[in-house]
Each structure stands twice: as structure tokens, then as C-alpha cells.
Amino acid sequence: MKKLLVLGAGTAGTxxxxxxxxxxxxxxxxxTIVDHDDVHPYxxxxxxxxxxxxxxxxxxxxxxxxxxxxxxxxxxxxxxVDAATNAVTLTDGRTLGYDYLVIASGxxxxxxxxxxxxxxxxxxxxxxxxxxxGAKALTKALEQFDHGRLVVHITDxxxxxxxxxxxxxxxADAWLRKRGLRDQVEIVYVTPLPGAFTKxxxxxxxxxxxxxxxxxxxxxxxxxxIDVEKKALVSYDEREVPFDLLVTIxxxxxxxxxxxxxxxxxxxxxxxxxxxxxxxAHPNIFVVGDASDIPTSKAGSVAxxxxxxxxxxxxxxxxxxxMTGAFDGHANCFIETGNGKGLLIDFNYxxxxxxxxxPLPVVGPMDLLKETRANHLGKLAFxxxxxxxxxxxxxxxxxxxxxxVGKNPASANPTRPxxxxxx
Amino acid sequence: MPVTTLNGHxxxxxxxxxxxxxxxxxxxxxxxLGAQIGITLTDEHWNAIRFLRKDFAExxxxxxxxxxxxxGGIPIKQLFVMFPQKPAKKMAYIAGLPKPVGCV
Numbered sequence: 146m147k148k149l150l151v152l153g154a155g156t157a158g159t160x161x162x163x164x165x166x167x168x169x170x171x172x173x174x175x176x177t178i179v180d181h182d183d184v185h186p187y188x189x190x191x192x193x194x195x196x197x198x199x200x201x202x203x204x205x206x207x208x209x210x211x212x213x214x215x216x217x218x219x220x221x222x223x224x225x226v227d228a229a230t231n232a233v234t235l236t237d238g239r240t241l242g243y244d245y246l247v248i249a250s251g252x253x254x255x256x257x258x259x260x261x262x263x264x265x266x267x268x269x270x271x272x273x274x275x276x277x278x279g280a281k282a283l284t285k286a287l288e289q290f291d292h293g294r295l296v297v298h299i300t301d302x303x304x305x306x307x308x309x310x311x312x313x314x315x316x317a318d319a320w321l322r323k324r325g326l327r328d329q330v331e332i333v334y335v336t337p338l339p340g341a342f343t344k345x346x347x348x349x350x351x352x353x354x355x356x357x358x359x360x361x362x363x364x365x366x367x368x369x370x371i372d373v374e375k376k377a378l379v380s381y382d383e384r385e386v387p388f389d390l391l392v393t394i395x396x397x398x399x400x401x402x403x404x405x406x407x408x409x410x411x412x413x414x415x416x417x418x419x420x421x422x423x424x425x426a427h428p429n430i431f432v433v434g435d436a437s438d439i440p441t442s443k444a445g446s447v448a449x450x451x452x453x454x455x456x457x458x459x460x461x462x463x464x465x466x467x468m469t470g471a472f473d474g475h476a477n478c479f480i481e482t483g484n485g486k487g488l489l490i491d492f493n494y495x496x497x498x499x500x501x502x503x504p505l506p507v508v509g510p511m512d513l514l515k516e517t518r519a520n521h522l523g524k525l526a527f528x529x530x531x532x533x534x535x536x537x538x539x540x541x542x543x544x545x546x547x548x549x550v551g552k553n554p555a556s557a558n559p560t561r562p563x564x565x566x567x568x
Numbered sequence: 569m570p571v572t573t574l575n576g577h578x579x580x581x582x583x584x585x586x587x588x589x590x591x592x593x594x595x596x597x598x599x600x601l602g603a604q605i606g607i608t609l610t611d612e613h614w615n616a617i618r619f620l621r622k623d624f625a626e627x628x629x630x631x632x633x634x635x636x637x638x639x640g641g642i643p644i645k646q647l648f649v650m651f652p653q654k655p656a657k658k659m660a661y662i663a664g665l666p667k668p669v670g671c672v
Contacts, residue, residue, distance in 0.1 A: 301634070339654070365653055367633070369645065382648040411635050440669040 146175050147463075150233060150243035152223055152402075154180035154208045156188075156536070157434030157448040158249035163538030164456045166213045177217040177241060179233070183208045186277055187531055189445065189524075192309055192481065194280040195287050196320050203528065205277065211536045223250070226406040228427045245429050245463065248408075248415055250400040252305050252435040252443055254279075258396040259300055261371030270376060271391045274313060275305065286390060287320070292329035293389030298378060299336045300368055300396045302343070303412075305435055305443045308490070310334070310394050311341065311351055312481045317392075318358045319483030335363040335378060335386055344497035346555065347490060350514050354482065397443070399436050414438040419494065420471035421458055422451060431455060441474035441494055449535055450475040453545045475547040477503075479524035487520035489513055493547040502551035506542045510551060575600040586661055590624065593664030601662045609662070613650055616642055620663040630660050630668040 149165065151158045162178050169176065190204030209218050221235035226246065233241045254275045256262040262271060272283040297314045304310075314334055321327040334341070334355055340348035341355055341362060355362055369381045377387040399413030408415050408426065415432040416425045419439045424430035433455055435443040451472045458468035474494030481487050489511050490498035502510040511519055534541055572581055577597050580588045585604075587593055598617055602609045609617070619640035623631045633656050637644045644655075651658035656668050 339657075367644070367648075380648075381645050382653065411632070411638050 147173060147244045148242060149174060149176045149245050149247070150241055151176070151178040151247040151249055152226075152233065153249035153251055153434070153436070154178045154185065154212065154218065155249060155251050155434065156445045157251075157436075157452055158247065159185070159208070159211050159536045160449065160452045160538050161247055161249065161433060161455070162216045163211075163213050163536065164452065165459070166215050167538070168456065168460055171215050175217070176215070177219060178212065179219045179221060179223060179235070179241070180208055181220065181222050183218075183220060185211060185536075187528055188275075189306070189531075190528065191274050191277065191280040192312055192316070194277075195274060195284045195313075196316050197284070199528075201277075201281075206532065211532075223400070223402040224405070225402060226408060226430075228406070228408065228430060231429065243429075245431070245459075246427075248403065248424075248430065248432045248436050249434045250403065250436050252303075252397045252399055252414075254305075254395040255398045256393075256395040258398070259368060259371060261373050262393065262395060264371070264373045266371070266373050266376065266391075270389065271371065271393060273393055273395055275309075275394065283392065287317075290330075290390050291326050294331045294333060294387060295390045295392070296333045296335055296378065296386055296388035298334075298368070298386075298391060298393040299338075300394060301337050303443055304394050304397045306478075307343065307442055307444075308478055308480045310336075310392075311355075313392060314355070314360055315358065315483040316481060318360065332358070332360045333363055333386060333388075334360050335366050335368075337365065337367045339364050342498075344492070346500070347498040347514060350488075350500075351480075354516075403436070410438055419474065421468045422455055422472060423458075423462075423468070431459065439472075439474065442476040442478065444476055444478055445531070445535075446477040447475070449541070450477075450545045452538075473546050475545065477543060479520055479527065481521065481524055482516050485521050486516040486518055487524050488516055489520045489523065491547060491552075496547060496549070496552075497555065499552040499555060501553040504548075504551050513552065574604070584667070586667055587664040588666075590621075590664050593621075597664065598662050601664070605658055605661065607651065607658065607662065610650075612646075613662075616640065616647065616650065616659055617663045620659055620665060624663070624665050630663075630665045632656065632668050 158178055162176055185206050185208040187204040190199045193199040212218050221237055224236045225234045231243050254273055268282045273279040274283050297310055299310050321330050341352035342348040366380050368378050370379050372379050377385045379385050399409055403409040403413045415437050417432045417437045422431050422433055434448040441447055454470040454472040458470045461468050477491045479487050479489055491503050492498040500514045503513050504510050579592045582588050599609055633644050636642055647655040660667050
């Protein structure tokens with residue numbers, strides 16, 4: 146009996162076992178998946194909790210109900226991967242052997258990594274919304290917030306769902322306006338990036354949306370610490386941004402067991418071939434979802450597209466054939482912009498998010514990088530698709546590889562910045 | 569990719585002025601690149617630039633600030649003093665390496 150062991154029953158891990166259980170002979174292959182609990186969160190839903198748009202029930206289900214028959218589900222914390230002996234040890238002492246290992250343990254916000262963040266102001270004036278508990282705590286704080294400085298802050302890149310802090314800002318602006326409080330609140334967006342987003346065209350489009358909403362942008366700001374007395378973010382170059390309410394995206398890091406096992410980089414992400422997702426150090430280890438170091442967004446859409454490539458590659462690999470599929474870094478994200486509207490971006494390793502149309506069967510084309518009601522409805526509809534289609538490993542009519550159909554090429558986008566040296 | 573000439577060196581650069589071929593780099597060029605962005609290279613700067621070159625040769629990636637700090641041993645705060653405002657970008661520019669992957 147051959148053993149496939151998957152660490153992490155989140156978006157990527159759940160899709161993988163659903164797909165591979167159908168493809169691998171049950172008489173020949175034992176499949177086991179490990180996670181630390183039995184609660185599967187719909188992570189994009191965390192963004193909506195503080196604004197009362199979604200309820201608790203809509204965003205958490207049990208992990209086991211999304212796992213197919215014929216897959217062993219082990220609840221436990223991973224202590225160590227011993228790649229030399231092909232064995233994984235759990236913190237309770239159990240050992241799980243494997244022939245092939247998939248690391249799908251994701252990335253996690255780590256407020257402990259910034260001095261002052263987890264201090265006396267944590268969950269008093271400092272919040273995050275990337276965990277269920279964090280989003281719930283923030284919900285209460287927002288209810289009581291009626292004036293002052295709201296600072297939305299990214300500690301460092303990369304982060305899971307890099308558009309979420311912008312979405313939070315747009316939603317907060319709309320929410321405050323609706324309550325007649327916007328004039329009493331100053332909103333500041335603080336980022337280590339040179340602009341609102343990573344790539345020029347999207348950064349320009351999203352940056353002007355911050356301007357339209359009178360949100361101040363503090364760019365190139367790398368936080369060193371939080372001054373708890375002054376209630377201010379302090380950067381390495383000694384700039385200070387005071388806040389009354391801070392919504393921060395803490396440093397994101399891969400799982401600690403990755404570091405303990407000597408498999409990670411300085412943020413605990415596992416170095417892989419960016420096209421096959423195979424570990425650079427160990428050919429029988431693959432890393433899918435947010436846990437790897439591939440240079441694209443850490444997002445569910447990326448996990449989904451890459452799982453499709455991984456599935457075929459893995460079947461070839463175990464059959465002793467060459468892996469012919471090559472992941473292109475495809476990401477496709479709805480960006481909620483408030484007032485019942487949203488944007489859509491679609492990009493990959495080589496092509497930045499562009500303007501234009503995104504063709505979709507049945508529902509018709511969606512506008513790229515443009516606020517529309519349809520994009521908002523797409524975002525809301527996606528929750529149903531996630532639970533009922535995506536996790537189950539059923540096909541979605543969106544191409545795995547990014548397509549240029551409908552997109553305006555970068556040269557045709559008038560917003561492209563001029564060539565300037567790194568001043 | 570555009571070709572430009574700097575201090576008698578013919579170099580290939582991208583639209584932001586970063587070298588696209590790290591082998592066209594040498595230390596003399598680094599001084600000229602530093603001057604382009606108003607930085608006079610001291611021993612301390614060289615320490616960082618040489619770490620970047622060495623790490624890139626080993627890993628194939630431009631190291632992040634975090635890595636220059638944890639592996640290269642130069643505190644991030646110091647990097648901000650030496651290469652004001654945008655240390656990751658400025659170091660890579662002078663070292664003739666691609667911009668570190670800021671990630672999307």
C-alpha cells in the first residue's frame with residue numbers, strides 16, 4: 146500500500162484529497178490528511194463579519210464533512226517532518242509515514258512578530274480580521290467607533306489575500322458614510338509597498354479609489370514597532386502614524402513545523418519549483434496553496450488553479466512519467482469596494498492585473514478593474530461555489546491558465562508609469 | 569529591453585532602470601549606479617551590496633530586507649539609514665539585481 150500524506154485540510158488540502166481519491170486506486174493508495182482541528186473557515190468571509198454582511202454560520206463548517214470517503218482524517222498538530230525517513234511526527238507522539246507528502250499548511254498572521262502589537266492594546270484599539278476571533282473582536286470595536294483615526298495597516302508582504310486590506314478600507318468607508326460618521330473619522334492606509342497595490346496598473350486604479358474616498362495613503366512604511374503609550378505605528382525610518390483604531394495585517398508566516406523541519410525560507414515558506422510545486426529539496430514533497438514560496442498571490446483562486454495542475458502532474462510523477470503541466474501563477478480575485486459594488490482582477494506570474502473584460506460562460510463577461518454591481522454579486526455567489534463545487538474538487542468553468550481574451554494589453558493602458566530609476 | 573550607457577558601461581536595463589543581466593555588473597558600475605540615486609558607497613554599503621550579490625548567486629533570488637537582516641546580519645533599521653526610504657529597491661538597483669519579489 147502506498148501512502149499519500151497531506152498536511153492541512155484547508156482550501157488546497159481538501160481539494161487535493163477530493164480529486165486524488167477519485168483518481169488513485171483505493172486498493173493501492175492510502176490517503177491521510179492532517180489538521181489541528183475540525184473547523185473549516187471560509188476565509189474570504191472574515192472580511193464581511195465586522196460589517197454584519199455575513200453570519201458566523203455562513204463561514205465555518207466542519208472539515209470532515211468536505212472530505213471524501215476513503216480518506217483518513219487525523220486531528221493533531223504537526224511537530225516535525227523528517228524528510229530523510231519519510232515520516233511526520235505529531236506533537237502527541239504519533240508518527241505518520243508517507244511515500245509522498247503534500248504540505249498545504251497555509252500561512253498565518255503572526256502579531257507576535259511585531260513588538261507592541263500583542264501588548265495591552267491588542268483587541269482594545271489594535272485588531273486584525275484574518276482569524277474568526279479577530280474578526281469578531283473587530284466587529285464589537287467598530288460598533289463603538291464613532292470618531293477619530295482609523296488606520297488600516299499591512300506589516301509586510303507577502304500576505305494572504307493581498308487585496309483584503311483595501312477591501313476592508315472601502316467597506317469601512319461605505320459603512321461609516323451610511324451611519325453618518327464619515328466626517329468624524331480620518332482613514333489612513335499604511336503599506337510597505339510604494340502604492341496601493343503591487344503592480345502599476347492595479348495600483349493606479351486602486352490608488353485613485355482611495356483618493357476618491359478621501360483615504361490618506363502612507364506608502365513605503367515598514368513598521369518596526371507599535372508605540373503602545375502613544376498609540377502609534379513607528380517605522381524603521383522613524384515615521385509615526387498615530388491611531389485611535391488600528392486594523393493591522395500582522396506579518397504572515399508559514400507553519401512553525403516547516404521551520405523546525407528545516408524545510409522553509411526566512412518566512413517558513415517552502416521553496417518549490419514555481420511551475421510544478423515540487424519541493425526543490427525533496428522530490429517526493431509537493432507544496433500547494435499558501436505554504437510555498439511561489440511569487441504570486443496567496444489566495445484561494447491560486448490554490449484552486451494550481452491544484453488542477455498538481456493533480457495531473459502528480460499522477461504522471463507517480464507513474465514515473467515527466468510532469469508536463471506548468472502552473473502560470475494564475476490568480477483571479479473579486480475586490481469588494483462598498484455600496485454593493487466590486488472589482489475583478491485576473492493575472493499571473495508574467496501578466497499584471499489589466500483592464501478589459503473577463504469572459505465567463507452563462508453569466509457573461511465581467512468588467513476587469515472596474516467597479517460594478519455584477520462583480521459584487523460574483524463575490525457573494527462565490528461562497529456557495531466554494532462550499533459546494535470548489536472544495537469538492539468539481540470543475541469550475543474558469544480556465545486554469547490565465548487567458549488574455551478580453552484584456553487590454555499593458556501597452557494600451559494609458560496609466561503605465563514612466564520609466565524612472567529607483568529614486 | 570533598452571540598452572543604456574553609464575560611465576562607459578553598456579548595460580541592459582528594464583523600464584525602471586534595473587539591470588536585466590546581473591553579469592553586466594561590476595563594482596565600478598555599482599558606484600556609478602549608487603551615484604545615480606544619490607548614494608555614495610561606503611564600506612558599510614559595500615557590505616550589504618556584496619551580501620546581495622553572494623546571496624543572489626546562491627539562491628537565484630534577490631534577498632528581502634528580512635533576509636539581509638537575519639542572514640546577512642545587517643539590521644533593517646541600519647539599511648533604512650544607508651539606503652533611505654526604499655532600501656530593498658535601492659540595494660537591488662545598485663547591486664545590479666532584479667527588484668526583490670514584493671509579491672502580489
